[in-house]
Amino acid sequence: MKFGVLRFPGSCDEVDALEAARRVADAELIWHGQRDLAGADAIVVPGGFSYGDYLRAGAIARFSPAMESVIAFARDGGLVLGICNGFQVLCEARLLPGALLGNANLHFTFGQVSLDVVEGDSAFTSECAVGRPLSIPCKHAWGRYHADEATLDAMRSRGQIVVRYAGGENFNGSLGDIAGVRSEAGNVMGLMPHPEHAVDELVGGSRDGLGIFESMRAAVEGAS
Amino acid sequence: MAAVGAEVDSGGELLPTLTDAKALGLTESEYALIREKQGRAPNQVELAMYSLLWSEHCAYKHSKKLLRTLPTEGEHVVMGPGENAGAVAVGDGLVCAFKVESHNHPSAVEPFQGAATGVGGILRDIFAIGARPIAVLDSLRFGEPDEGEGGARSRYLLEGAVSGIGHYGNSIGVPTVGGEVYFEDPYEQNCLVNAMALGLASEDRLVRSAAAGPGNLLVLFGAATGRDGIGGASVLASAELGEGDADKRPTVQVGDPFEEKKLLECSLELLERGLLVSLQDLGAAGLTSSASEMASKGEVGIDIDIACVPLREADMEPFEVMVSESQERMLCVIEPADLDAVLALCEKWEVAGAAIGRVTDGGRMRVLRGEEVLGDMPVRALVDDCPLYDLAPEKPSEPVYPAPRARLAGAVGAKDALLALLASPNLAGRRPLFERYDPVVQSRTVRRPEEADAAVLVLPAGGALAVSIDGNGRRVAADPYRGTVAAVLECAANLACVGAEPLGTTNNLNFGNPEKPHIAWQLSESVRGLGEACRALAAPIVGGNVSLYNEGASGPIYPTPVIGMVGLLPDARRAGRLGFLAEGDAIALVGPFSPSLDASELAKLRGCALPDGLPEIDLGAVVAALSEVRTAVRGGSLTSAHDIAEGGLAVALAECCLVGGVGASVALDGGAEEELFGEAPGGFLLSGPEAVLRALGERVAVRLLGRVGGSRLRIDLSDGDTLDVSLDELAQAHGALAAHFS
Numbered sequence: 001m002k003f004g005v006l007r008f009p010g011s012c013d014e015v016d017a018l019e020a021a022r023r024v025a026d027a028e029l030i031w032h033g034q035r036d037l038a039g040a041d042a043i044v045v046p047g048g049f050s051y052g053d054y055l056r057a058g059a060i061a062r063f064s065p066a067m068e069s070v071i072a073f074a075r076d077g078g079l080v081l082g083i084c085n086g087f088q089v090l091c092e093a094r095l096l097p098g099a100l101l102g103n104a105n106l107h108f109t110f111g112q113v114s115l116d117v118v119e120g121d122s123a124f125t126s127e128c129a130v131g132r133p134l135s136i137p138c139k140h141a142w143g144r145y146h147a148d149e150a151t152l153d154a155m156r157s158r159g160q161i162v163v164r165y166a167g168g169e170n171f172n173g174s175l176g177d178i179a180g181v182r183s184e185a186g187n188v189m190g191l192m193p194h195p196e197h198a199v200d201e202l203v204g205g206s207r208d209g210l211g212i213f214e215s216m217r218a219a220v221e222g223a224s
Numbered sequence: 225m226a227a228v229g230a231e232v233d234s235g236g237e238l239l240p241t242l243t244d245a246k247a248l249g250l251t252e253s254e255y256a257l258i259r260e261k262q263g264r265a266p267n268q269v270e271l272a273m274y275s276l277l278w279s280e281h282c283a284y285k286h287s288k289k290l291l292r293t294l295p296t297e298g299e300h301v302v303m304g305p306g307e308n309a310g311a312v313a314v315g316d317g318l319v320c321a322f323k324v325e326s327h328n329h330p331s332a333v334e335p336f337q338g339a340a341t342g343v344g345g346i347l348r349d350i351f352a353i354g355a356r357p358i359a360v361l362d363s364l365r366f367g368e369p370d371e372g373e374g375g376a377r378s379r380y381l382l383e384g385a386v387s388g389i390g391h392y393g394n395s396i397g398v399p400t401v402g403g404e405v406y407f408e409d410p411y412e413q414n415c416l417v418n419a420m421a422l423g424l425a426s427e428d429r430l431v432r433s434a435a436a437g438p439g440n441l442l443v444l445f446g447a448a449t450g451r452d453g454i455g456g457a458s459v460l461a462s463a464e465l466g467e468g469d470a471d472k473r474p475t476v477q478v479g480d481p482f483e484e485k486k487l488l489e490c491s492l493e494l495l496e497r498g499l500l501v502s503l504q505d506l507g508a509a510g511l512t513s514s515a516s517e518m519a520s521k522g523e524v525g526i527d528i529d530i531a532c533v534p535l536r537e538a539d540m541e542p543f544e545v546m547v548s549e550s551q552e553r554m555l556c557v558i559e560p561a562d563l564d565a566v567l568a569l570c571e572k573w574e575v576a577g578a579a580i581g582r583v584t585d586g587g588r589m590r591v592l593r594g595e596e597v598l599g600d601m602p603v604r605a606l607v608d609d610c611p612l613y614d615l616a617p618e619k620p621s622e623p624v625y626p627a628p629r630a631r632l633a634g635a636v637g638a639k640d641a642l643l644a645l646l647a648s649p650n651l652a653g654r655r656p657l658f659e660r661y662d663p664v665v666q667s668r669t670v671r672r673p674e675e676a677d678a679a680v681l682v683l684p685a686g687g688a689l690a691v692s693i694d695g696n697g698r699r700v701a702a703d704p705y706r707g708t709v710a711a712v713l714e715c716a717a718n719l720a721c722v723g724a725e726p727l728g729t730t731n732n733l734n735f736g737n738p739e740k741p742h743i744a745w746q747l748s749e750s751v752r753g754l755g756e757a758c759r760a761l762a763a764p765i766v767g768g769n770v771s772l773y774n775e776g777a778s779g780p781i782y783p784t785p786v787i788g789m790v791g792l793l794p795d796a797r798r799a800g801r802l803g804f805l806a807e808g809d810a811i812a813l814v815g816p817f818s819p820s821l822d823a824s825e826l827a828k829l830r831g832c833a834l835p836d837g838l839p840e841i842d843l844g845a846v847v848a849a850l851s852e853v854r855t856a857v858r859g860g861s862l863t864s865a866h867d868i869a870e871g872g873l874a875v876a877l878a879e880c881c882l883v884g885g886v887g888a889s890v891a892l893d894g895g896a897e898e899e900l901f902g903e904a905p906g907g908f909l910l911s912g913p914e915a916v917l918r919a920l921g922e923r924v925a926v927r928l929l930g931r932v933g934g935s936r937l938r939i940d941l942s943d944g945d946t947l948d949v950s951l952d953e954l955a956q957a958h959g960a961l962a963a964h965f966s
Contacts, residue, residue, distance in 0.1 A: 009489070009574060010482050012397030016667045049395050052482030108390050110659050139394070139662045197664050202682060202796060204667070 001220050003027035003213075004040025006066050006086075012048035013196060017083065020196035024213045032064045041220045042079035043070050045086030047140075047194060057100065057142045058088035067093060079123055079216055080188045084140050087180075087190030095188045096181055097155060098147030104173025108141035112205045113193055114166035115179055119159050122182055123219035124189045128211035133166050135206040138179075138193040145174035145181070145192070152176065158184060163191060231265050239265045248275035254611065261605035269591055269599035272543040274606065276509035277516060280772055283610035286738040287770045290615070290751045298764040300727045306521075308352040308433060308505060309423070310766025312727040314792055316685050319427045321355035324363070324420035324693065324732045324788045326771040330476040331417035335384025336391070339417045340479040341551055343392040346421040348505035351488050352554065354431040354495050355423025358666055359681060360393045361693045362403040362419050363732070363786045367412025368629070369649055369964040374412045379964055381415045386965075388479075389419065390660040395481035396488070399669055400661035401679035404694055407649040410625055411697075413776025418732045420693050420788040422681075431495055433504040434521035435557045438585040440501055442515065442526060443563070445570050445577035446487045446553040450536030453477035453510070453549025483552040483575070490573035491554055497569070499562045506553040512546045514555045515581070516589050520607035525584035529592045532580040542598045546591060557583060617748045618741035623833060624780065625701055630831025638874070638900055638939070638947040645825055645871045645901065646878055647960035653882070656965045670796045674883060677718035677867055678791075680799040688796035690724035692789055696870065697734075697782030699903075702823040703838035704746045708753030708785050710838070713846055713905040715789035716761050717867035720850045721908065722800040723857035724791030726763035731787050733770045736780025746783040747772075754785060760843050761850075763789060793858065800857040802866040803884030809863050809932040810914035811877075811890055815849035816842060816925055817868065819902025825870045826901040839904065846906040852924040853908050861916045863932075868907035874900040874939065874947070876909045878954050881937050887951055890930030891940040900939070900947075 003021035007014045007029045014029060021027035021044060028038055032050075037043065050061035061067060067089065074080045074095050082090035090096045103109060112135055120130035128134060147155065152175065155161055163180035170177045172192070180191035195209030231239040245255040248271065258266055258274050266274060276282060284291065296304045302319045303311035309323040327342030343360060350357045364385055367378040382405070393400045398421070435442075453476065494500050502522070504514045511528065519526040530545045540548075558566050563579060570577030584590075589606055591599035632644050645651050658673040670688055671680035678692040692715045700707030716726055731754060736743040758765055774781040793799060804811070821827050822835045857865050864884065868876040873892075881888055892899055910917060911932055920926050937954060939947040 009486050010395070012395075012485075012662075012665050016665065019667065048397060049482060049485075052395075052480075054482070107387075108394055108660055108662075110662055110664075137664050139664070141394075194664075197667060200667070203664065203669055 001025040004030045005044045008032045008050040010049040014046040017046040017196040020199045045082040047084035058092040062093040082190040101144040110139040113138045113169045119162045127214040134208035136193040137197040143172040143192040145178040278610040295764045308349040321423040323767045325769045334476045336388040339385040339388030340392040342419045350423035352505040355425035359401045359422040364405040365411040365416035435518035440583045442581040448534045448536045486573045501557040519603045525586040525588040528581035615744035617745035620742035627833035632829040643957040646957040652961040653958045677721040682796040690791045692718035695786040697784035701782040702834045704749035705753040706838040708750040709757045712757035719791040720854040721865040724793040728766040731768040734784040798860040800865040804880045804932040807933040809911040812917040813927045814908040815906045816845040817907030824903045862912035864911045872901040887934035887936045889938040
């Protein structure tokens with residue numbers, strides 16, 4: 001099992017994601033200019049500011065050679081996790097419904113947030129304990145999840161809303177307290193909080209993020 | 225036709241005059257000396273370059289003699305002052321590079337970009353020596369945020385500076401792990417924005433800035449050169465602020481963190497592949513200072529062909545190319561055979577790279593445009609021959625600063641005084657500021673802001689770095705010598721509370737106009753205190769910065785030496801925390817603590833004038849106590865450790881309760897105001913098992929005060945009174961900063 005972690009010139013959390021993935025499997029960085037996904041079984045699109053994001057977060061990254069391959073990989077059923085900027089990129093790439101808007105407080109905001117896992121049987125959360133909130137760092141300026149009512153209804157009925165901010169933790173103003181969603185097919189997920197920063201008590205405040213990577217490994221290994 | 229008496233060069237071009245030199249900030253005698261060094265009148269390019277390199281900002285002409293008195297050597301020092309940043313050994317072949325720098329005047333003119341480019345500049349200093357930046361801290365000073373027009377300006381500057389720091393640090397993937405801010409009237413016109421950065425490198429990978437090897441190429445890489453920031457060093461950084469500063473806005477540079485992120489990765493990869501002979505960032509005075517300093521350190525010459533410099537605007541004048549302060553640029557020396565490999569790496573990271581000159585053996589700094597020689601100067605004259613001035617220090621006979629406005633009228637009880645202190649801008653909780661910054665990227669941050677007195681960053685082998693930044697200007701204004709000693713001790717106390725021993729110190733000396741005798745006195749006394757405290761702590765100065773002429777229309781700022789200190793602890797898992805945690809823990813006051821209300825926060829709220837001098841500090845006793853606290857924290861049996869700083873013991877108790885979310889009940893023998901709210905170095909508040917604290921009492925003064933528990937802070941005073949307040953009331957007061965910050 002191998003994770004591929006994309007690296008754009010403005011990525012910030014790619015090494016953290018790489019090291020987090022290495023706790024559960026092999027992992028390597030994939031340069032944004034390369035189309036070859038290096039035989040990865042699952043892809044992480046990491047946090048940061050891909051190409052500076054001076055236009056709209058993720059708007060340019062989705063056209064990168066590596067992302068073109070990731071889009072094809074996802075259409076073939078490959079597992080793809082987008083974290084923060086990665087979530088924004090996956091929405092721009094239309095691999096996920098909805099969009100991330102500017103935070104309701106208009107500022108970049110950091111906080112260690114509590115998250116409720118809504119769908120415990122997804123390819124990204126099967127190893128997370130249901131019923132116990134996850135404590136994970138969250139940090140962004142553009143994280144307010146938005147989709148139109150019809151889309152949200154459809155997402156709810158299909159179990160696409162995977163993770164919500166726990167009561168009082170939704171600092172960005174996301175509709176329905178949505179923190180993470182998956183694609184209709186279930187193989188692509190976007191998450192605004194940063195599970196790669198919660199894999200070691202010493203620096204992460206918890207190890208609750210590790211479950212996300214362990215779930216992805218279980219999904220890949222279960223399928224093979 | 226040329227005016228009578230005007231000089232022309234051999235091509236018939238009109239040469240600049242003494243009047244032009246003065247307009248660039250040079251004195252008549254400096255201009256005469258330049259003519260002497262050149263053997264002729266300097267032309268426009270040369271004069272522009274001299275005026276920058278001979279400015280206070282670049283030449284330290286009023287501070288260099290004082291700085292030479294500071295301790296700069298020690299067993300951990302790997303790189304001392306003079307390089308882009310200092311560095312100390314942290315074990316396992318690793319070094320920590322660190323430095324603090326100011327961007328005060330740009331921030332006073334345009335706070336967002338001023339602060340953002342301040343962060344960008346200090347990060348470049350770190351990776352210019354081959355270290356990966358791992359943390360940023362900031363030190364900010366503004367006027368009072370709460371009243372009138374001045375308050376509105378202070379809030380605007382605060383908002384802009386914090387947004388700018390966050391914009392740059394968050395976007396480049398370097399965590400902001402700490403910082404501090406004070407609000408005082410003397411900073412209203414002239415705010416201070418100091419930024420500190422830390423980096424990590426293998427000792428064998430460090431690169432220096434000295435150019436070497438005549439025939440080697442000079443490659444400029446990063447952003448294109450534009451007209452931004454022309455004359456920043458001389459116009460902004462080396463003169464007092466005054467009316468019409470809005471006109472100086474074009475001298476403030478604009479930052480681009482994405483460009484810097486690419487530049488950072490490109491620089492480190494160039495280094496990793498062994499392609500660099502030397503490396504230097506472009507900061508104040510742009511190409512002029514970078515190239516001349518590389519040449520001076522390497523005792524070589526440099527030719528720069530400005531026709532090869534990638535420009536943002538095609539019609540730039542030669543002198544503009546040489547002095548532009550466009551951000552996100554680096555200059556390196558490489559061997560000619562490596563040029564293709566270097567440019568290929570620049571292309572990979574999508575940064576522009578161009579060979580713009582070469583190293584020569586003539587000791588001359590020459591500016592060329594193709595074959596045409598536009599400027600030709602001795603490197604030594606440019607970099608080393610700026611006259612250094614002796615200060616004429618004189619202790620002022622009259623108070624320099626008016627008394628602060630009184631905010632606490634009449635006699636108030638201990639509880640009301642405590643709540644007023646907690647709600648005051650200098651002591652209110654900093655969360656509204658810290659939550660604008662990413663403290664966790666790079667996965668090293670063991671103690672985030674508010675969790676401990678110092679930030680703690682884990683190292684690969686399990687030890688950790690600790691870092692703190694501080695500098696209470698009001699206390700330095702009351703007593704430049706003792707106030708500065710206290711500022712250094714405050715940093716060391718913060719380190720001790722997480723279990724760290726100091727390795728080295730950086731400093732940013734923010735003062736007024738040194739040509740005035742009372743400012744010269746503040747500066748001299750402060751540097752004396754800095755040196756003595758750093759010697760006592762064996763924490764030598766490895767680098768720093770001086771920012772003078774910090775004066776507005778209403779007078780000078782408080783003299784503000786900002787101290788940054790880096791230390792090491794052996795086990796990251798045992799890093800101390802500041803909050804009370806365990807019900808039933810004993811609470812002890814530890815250390816030789818003799819508090820006084822002189823220049824304290826309470827005295828400020830009462831509108832007391834600054835005293836003439838602070839009580840004596842027993843430096844040896846405080847250093848010994850620091851060592852005991854550090855050892856106790858490292859032992860791992862304590863629950864919390866917090867040093868007593870502004871607001872005194874009562875405020876420290878409240879902070880421990882608020883951070884831990886648990887109350888405390890203590891009794892004081894005296895309970896006078898001095899004991900509750902007085903300030904001094906040397907006091908610590910520790911919590912943990914009673915037996916551990918009693919055992920500590922064999923080596924240092926320990927007074928058991930009470931116990932952790934409940935949801936109230938209760939302080940029994942000796943006169944039978946009790947200060948009794950709920951955590952909710954404390955939290956409400958402590959949350960007051962949000963109202964001043966959108």
